[in-house]
Amino acid sequence: MRLSPRKRGSAVLAALATGVLLLAAACGSGGGQAETAGSAIDPNEGGGPAWQSVVDAARQEGQVVLYSNSDGVNPAFEAAWAKAYPDIKLVVSKYTSGELTTKLDAEKGGGVVGADVITVSTKPWLEANRGALVASTGPALEKYWKGSEHVYADGAYVLVAATPLGAGINTEQLAKLGNPSVTTYKDLLQPQLKGALGIVPGTGSPAAEQWWYFAAKEMGGDGAVAQLAGLEPRLYTTPSTIATDIASGEVAVGAYSIKGTIEALAAKGAPVKFVTLDPVISTPVTAAVVGWAKHPNAAQVFQNWLLSPAGQIALNGSGSLLTPLALADLGTVPATMRSIPDGATVVDGVLSPEQKTWVTDLWNAKMRLG
Amino acid sequence: MTLTQERNAATGPAQTPAGSRAKPAGRRWALLALLMAALILWPLIKLEARVAEDLSGAVDRLLGYRDLGRVYLNTVIIAVGSTIVAVVAGTGLAWCITRVPPRWYKVMSVLPVVPLLMPSVASVQGWSYLLSPRTGIINQYLREWGVGSGDSGPLDVYSMTGIILMAGTILTSFVFMFVSASLRQRGAELEAAAAACGASPWRTFRTVTLPMMRPALVYSTAIVLLLALGQFTVPLLLGTPDRIDVVSTAVYKVSADYPVDYALGGALAFPLLVIGLGVILIQRRALRDERRYVSVSARTRQVGLKTSGWALVPIVTYLVVAVVLPLVALVSVSLSPFWSGRITPSTFTLDNWAAVWGNQNTVDAITTTLTALLLTLVAVLPLSYLVSVALLRRTRVPGVIRLPIDVLASIALCMPVSLLGFAFLFTYSEPPFTLYGTTAMVVVAYVTLTIPFAIRPQLSALTAIGPEYSEASRVSGAGSLSTAWRITFPLIRSGLGVSAALITIIVAHEFTVSLMVTSPTRRVIGSLLYDETVSGTAPNVAVLSLLMLAVTLVGIGISWLIAGGNTVDKI
Incomplete structure (x- = not known):
């Protein structure tokens, strides 16, 4: 096709203008982020001059890079950090569990710019790399976590939250199915849910696979897995992707859902609700500072903040995640905030030989996972 | 009337350089082959070395x-x-x-x-x-x-x-x-x-x-x-x-x-x-x-x-x-509060666009994508031109050099992109390169990916113009560079434009390799979109998809300027 020079010019302008218009539409207004009620307690309280010099150095570094696979690390969490440390930019990168550890493996020997601090659910990686992690040097670890069973490898990594997984429900779609009750793991096996059930099978995430191991026990044991597979559940990669399809009604019930994600959609008007399945089974959110951090001081300040009441409220205040600390130790906290209940199962991602066999021979086989 | 001409590539009078110049020219083409090998083959060798380290175990696990x-x-x-x-x-x-x-x-x-x-x-x-x-x-x-x-x-x-x-x-x-x-x-x-x-x-x-x-x-x-x-x-x-x-x-x-x-x-x-x-x-x-x-x-x-x-x-x-x-x-989903399975204009809002743009990661990713695109164009267009010249039958290149250049020029096509991404990651993250976290790593990966696509349009254009104009220029005393700049480039401008357009499309749309080679501090639009697909919301994914299209259109506009005409048509 030949165009006259004038038409060519117009066509170039049209292509550029369309592109620029779309970009301009995006920058039409700034994005607002919800503010969260924070803690009045100074995260650096109890830190001496040495710690203050770390904080000063962190401000000089001006940035901290967080790799996370946790849904608790959301815009509200980032806003809380920005409010606490406006001069230290938090760069967040979200990955699925396997992708995250792959990135870390690639970075740890290379001396390259990457993660400074991580929150992961993969304890095996943390254990295998404990020598490459740096224990928190801030005052919060000693002040709030002394003697805690959730501090590992002399403080090299700490369980900072537990994510209770449950069921997301599309109320309209469930009504079409006759409103079957969904409150326990066994309820997921109801025949009405055939073709209307979605699950996140957790492939690539040992913690998620372990979650299903315990959930299957609650459903009734190994036979329940075959029953579940018989319902032909749709498979999803993450709680976020299943939440989208619960909201649209593509599935009526989505197992392995996260409270915060479902409730965020409900707040936008989606006909969805989150159901805590009984008993609560949670996956871990474990935080660590990596030894190859390019912003080592900012990483320490971030880790200290996360371990302090301010960070705990930012991460767990909405109640979507559970704090390992007793609420009484945290001062004034939001009414929605909860601690991990006594006796609740928090998987650690370390698959026992029995669990490995279960995953390989039963779960993956019945669910036809690779 | 259709005129069919048979061109015997090897017999053009001025296509055969003087014998005394053959050896240095051969060495120059060998250097090009080496450059291509370093760019494309080295990551593959590193990858295959990893496979070879545990070959029997890998086969066992594969069969299982x-x-x-x-x-x-x-x-x-x-x-x-x-x-x-x-x-x-x-x-x-x-x-x-x-x-x-x-x-x-x-x-x-x-x-x-x-x-x-x-x-x-x-x-x-x-x-x-x-x-x-x-x-x-x-x-x-x-x-x-x-x-x-x-x-x-x-x-x-x-x-x-x-x-x-x-x-x-x-x-x-x-x-x-x-x-x-x-x-x-x-x-x-x-x-x-x-x-x-x-x-x-x-x-x-x-x-x-x-x-x-x-x-x-x-x-x-x-x-x-x-x-x-x-x-x-x-x-x-x-x-x-x-x-x-x-x-x-x-x-x-x-x-x-x-x-x-x-x-x-x-x-x-x-x-x-x-x-x-x-x-x-x-x-x-x-x-x-x-x-x-x-x-x-x-x-x-x-x-x-x-x-x-x-x-x-x-x-x-x-x-x-x-x-x-x-x-x-x-567009409908990008304007909806959430994906509801229905298009309801009364609920349309620009909040998703504002939220995506309000995220500094988006601005940074678009900037990095456009920077990487420009640098890739600057690197690939001359390199693919040289490869195209080497692949022309009328260019006197020893067969033992031409074959590897040809294969190397196409090899990225036959690699599954996800595997290629890992090859790049582990090659360029480690010494002596240590490029992870830099735009350079993204550019090196994009250069390797786009070379096969950039070569073909230029090769076609070079084949179509024949050797006569270049020969006339050389006979008149112009050097290789001068001939390329003043004669060949203007003649194959549309081919260059098409190459630029294809590079733009591949780079702007790429997300598999980008996922591997980008870091949180150096994202591109593709990796950001993938992250949002995995852990974000449907409206935000829709917004980023449309932004990806916008980046493509801006790139096509640039390639249009390079070609001096409609590159989409010329593709």
């Missing part, structure tokens, strides 16, 4: 891989199925173009290429909103109209058929490009003669047009089959709910499992490498034969052919299916 046969079978079914769809649809569209009324010809001839501008991830997302079994908008309408029953179906984009049709639709433009170019080049005299002798349009197509298109069909089928074998985006996004894995997605899943079994991933993808190399070698042989013939027509395609307004229908339908419908769905 669950549903291994099913994975390979799925790969073959999807590759062959989508190739058939693309070849039939692409050829049909190219034929339709020859039959459209003259006043529509200019517009219609460019429409089937427009879908190339649409990121495949955006198309897939758009169609998932349209054809999800329960909430897909089209499915809901069909059920309302009495087609299908119950709460689900009748169509399902998350099925083998859905994946094949989706991948085939995306690949149709590639086939159209090759076949349409071939038809345009060859003119319509023979079809006109057949029509004058009373042959029906179908008989003319079957007995005249189709045999004439055979070289282009073979070439495009080979290319499309390679692309289909390495398909990642469509099976990843549509295959998960119904457990449809192909080699690329299986490799990706292996890579996302801790600890990463690189040997198993390499072993899984090995058959694709072998097939890819085989196809490239066969294609190289076929292309070499084809280059000996250059057809020139004195008449346009339309003259002497029966035209019909009906020919517009398939072309417009393709545009609607490949671009308009998914785009409308994406």
Whole structure:
């Protein structure tokens, strides 16, 4: 096709203008982020001059890079950090569990710019790399976590939250199915849910696979897995992707859902609700500072903040995640905030030989996972 | 009249440099081969070394891989199925173009290429909103109209058929490009003669047009089959709910499992490498034969052919299916508070756009993408020009150097992109490169990925202009550089523009390799989109998909300026 020079010019302008218009539409207004009620307690309280010099150095570094696979690390969490440390930019990168550890493996020997601090659910990686992690040097670890069973490898990594997984429900779609009750793991096996059930099978995430191991026990044991597979559940990669399809009604019930994600959609008007399945089974959110951090001081300040009441409220205040600390130790906290209940199962991602066999021979086989 | 000239490449008088200059020239081409090897072969060697470290274990684990046969079978079914769809649809569209009324010809001839501008991830997302079994908008309408029953179906984009049709639709433009170019080049005299002798349009197509298109069909089928074998985006996004894995997605899943079994991933993808190399070698042989013939027509395609307004229908339908419908769905979702399975204009809001743009990561990713695109253009255009010159039969390059250059120039095509991403990651993250976290790493990866696509348009342009002008320039005393700058570049400007457009499209749409080679402090739009797909919301994914399209359009505008004309048409 030949165009006259004038038409060519117009066509170039049209292509550029369309592109620029779309970009301009995006920058039409700034994005607002919800503010969260924070803690009045100074995260650096109890830190001496040495710690203050770390904080000063962190401000000089001006940035901290967080790799996370946790849904608790959301815009509200980032806003809380920005409010606490406006001069230290938090760069967040979200990955699925396997992708995250792959990135870390690639970075740890290379001396390259990457993660400074991580929150992961993969304890095996943390254990295998404990020598490459740096224990928190801030005052919060000693002040709030002394003697805690959730501090590992002399403080090299700490369980900072537990994510209770449950069921997301599309109320309209469930009504079409006759409103079957969904409150326990066994309820997921109801025949009405055939073709209307979605699950996140957790492939690539040992913690998620372990979650299903315990959930299957609650459903009734190994036979329940075959029953579940018989319902032909749709498979999803993450709680976020299943939440989208619960909201649209593509599935009526989505197992392995996260409270915060479902409730965020409900707040936008989606006909969805989150159901805590009984008993609560949670996956871990474990935080660590990596030894190859390019912003080592900012990483320490971030880790200290996360371990302090301010960070705990930012991460767990909405109640979507559970704090390992007793609420009484945290001062004034939001009414929605909860601690991990006594006796609740928090998987650690370390698959026992029995669990490995279960995953390989039963779960993956019945669910036809690779 | 059609003039067919046989060009004997090796016998042009000025194509043979003086004997005294042969050796230094040979060394220069050898340097080019070495540069290509360092760029493309080195990551592969590093990767294969990882496989070789644990070969027997890798084979054992490969044989024990669950549903291994099913994975390979799925790969073959999807590759062959989508190739058939693309070849039939692409050829049909190219034929339709020859039959459209003259006043529509200019517009219609460019429409089937427009879908190339649409990121495949955006198309897939758009169609998932349209054809999800329960909430897909089209499915809901069909059920309302009495087609299908119950709460689900009748169509399902998350099925083998859905994946094949989706991948085939995306690949149709590639086939159209090759076949349409071939038809345009060859003119319509023979079809006109057949029509004058009373042959029906179908008989003319079957007995005249189709045999004439055979070289282009073979070439495009080979290319499309390679692309289909390495398909990642469509099976990843549509295959998960119904457990449809192909080699690329299986490799990706292996890579996302801790600890990463690189040997198993390499072993899984090995058959694709072998097939890819085989196809490239066969294609190289076929292309070499084809280059000996250059057809020139004195008449346009339309003259002497029966035209019909009906020919517009398939072309417009393709545009609607490949671009308009998914785009409308994406725009609707991007303006909705959440994806509800319904388009409700009364709820439309710009909040999602504001939130995505309010995220500094978005601005940074767009900046990095455009920077990487410009740097890739700067690196690839001269490099691919040199490779194209080396591949010209008339350029005196020793066979032992030409063959590796040719193979190296195409090898990135036959590698599953997910595996290629890992090869880049582990090569350039470690010393002596240590590029991880830098734009340089992104650029090196993009250069390697785009070289095969940048070479072909320039090679075609160089083949078409012949050696005469360059020889005249050299005889008049101009050096190689001066001749290239003052004579060759202006003559092949449109070829350079097409190369630039293809580079733009690949870079702007790329997300598989980007996922591996980018870091949080150095993201591109593709990696950001993938992250949002995994852990974000549907409206934000829609916004980013549209931003990806916007970046593509800006890049196409730049390539348009380079080419001095409509690159989309020239593609």
